[in-house]
Amino acid sequence: MQEIVIKSSKDELIVRQLKDCLEGTLDRQWGESVLKFENNKGKGLIRSIEFDWGVSLLDCDICLNETTKIIFNTSKASPVEFIFISEGSLQYQEGDEQEMMDLERYQNIIISPKRASKKTFVFPANTNLKINFIRIRKKEFLKKRNNNVTYLNDLLFSVFQDENSDLPYAHTGSYSLKIADQVKALGAVRDSGIVRTLSLEGRLYLILALQLMEHHEFECKEVLPESLSKSDIRRIHQLSEFIVDSISEPMTIKLLSEESGLSPKKLQLGFRLLYSKSVNEYVRQIKLEIARDLLKNSDMSVSEIVYHIGIKSRSYFSKIFWEEYAILPTDYKKTSKRRSS
Incomplete structure (x- = not known):
């Protein structure tokens, strides 16, 4: 130093x-x-x-x-x-x-x-x-x-x-x-x-x-618009853990707002501040990261993984996976298995 x-x-x-x-x-x-x-x-x-x-x-x-x-x-x-x-x-x-x-x-x-x-x-x-x-x-x-x-x-x-x-x-x-x-x-x-x-x-x-x-x-123990307290930040961190643990469940703003005790507006502000993303963008990112790890490290099929991360449409999953990683899920799974073997 x-x-x-x-x-x-x-x-x-x-x-x-x-x-x-x-x-x-x-x-x-x-x-x-x-x-x-x-x-x-x-x-x-x-x-x-x-x-x-x-x-x-x-x-x-x-x-x-x-x-x-x-x-x-x-x-x-x-x-x-x-x-x-x-x-x-x-x-x-x-x-x-x-x-x-x-x-x-x-x-x-x-x-x-x-x-x-x-x-x-x-x-x-x-x-x-x-x-x-x-x-x-x-x-x-x-x-x-x-x-x-x-x-x-x-x-x-x-x-x-x-x-x-x-x-x-x-x-x-x-x-x-x-x-x-x-x-x-x-x-x-x-x-x-x-x-x-x-x-x-x-x-x-x-x-x-x-x-x-x-x-x-x-x-005065008040919070200005466009600002968050330390307790708000702590709730957002706890909510991010809840999202990972409940990734198979539907994730609506209303549900996450009730789980965290924060208003939808403050919820969106917190995710923008901590993760530079909206709540929906963050949830989608977590779903894709979990799916990517499962494709690489598990024997689950693509359909099983889509169900596990709470996405109803396999075609939609393939679309957003391609947008994020520039490769289709099936191709990523095959490539990962070849490398590991």
Whole structure:
């Protein structure tokens, strides 16, 4: 495991220190610092851009060849960080005594370590990671007219006020596709010059607003539309096991909704979030994977397998099997048997 120690809280200096370790090229245009690298360390792109009132954006789209600890060790107050992971996952630790926290894909994350406390992010090896950091230096942001931080809940407000500099703060909230869509739009900005800068800043504040809104609703024990709680995610995982165990039975949205205790809308949202598929697409995929394994490893006939996975029409099964694997089930079975013998 390699370690990278960062001794600054300023985005531009962070990117420079990352360049010293990851190598690559560092370019600056329209107020953005962009680090690109592709070497024995891995490949990817890291960009930073600073705006007024202590607000900045640090974007990572990387894949590292070795598990990497990035340790931020500075004596100055750390910014409040609003983190959103669009792809992959990582771990976070404050100091040396706190337990590692799992930071997961599509989860709304807010962290603010206590003053002079080091923070560690662990980036897994050979994993595509897309991470969006919105960083706010508290004292500068409080100078912003109409910052309205008094509307935050008491604890988060005190974090912004820096009243509890010795009190670490970490929020790992709901999972949101609405925020994911806005982060994706942020990465798709292709304008140049002032139009680009204004577009990025506008998108950044919209994402920040959505993250604060999620935090507020989370504290009020409510869930926003287009978001899921941890218990919802757990139910979706349990439902995926139910689907495998009941693969011979009819799988309707109504049945799965009753089994999970989630509404049909939330059910569809959960499968889109976890598996990037609708419920029906996911069920069909599982049926095909089970059928493929049975064709390869069992003596069941194609007709028996079709019945076992709960599909009524053999011709329909052959059609969707061909669409998925570009081979007919009978041919796949013959090929698999020849290889095994």
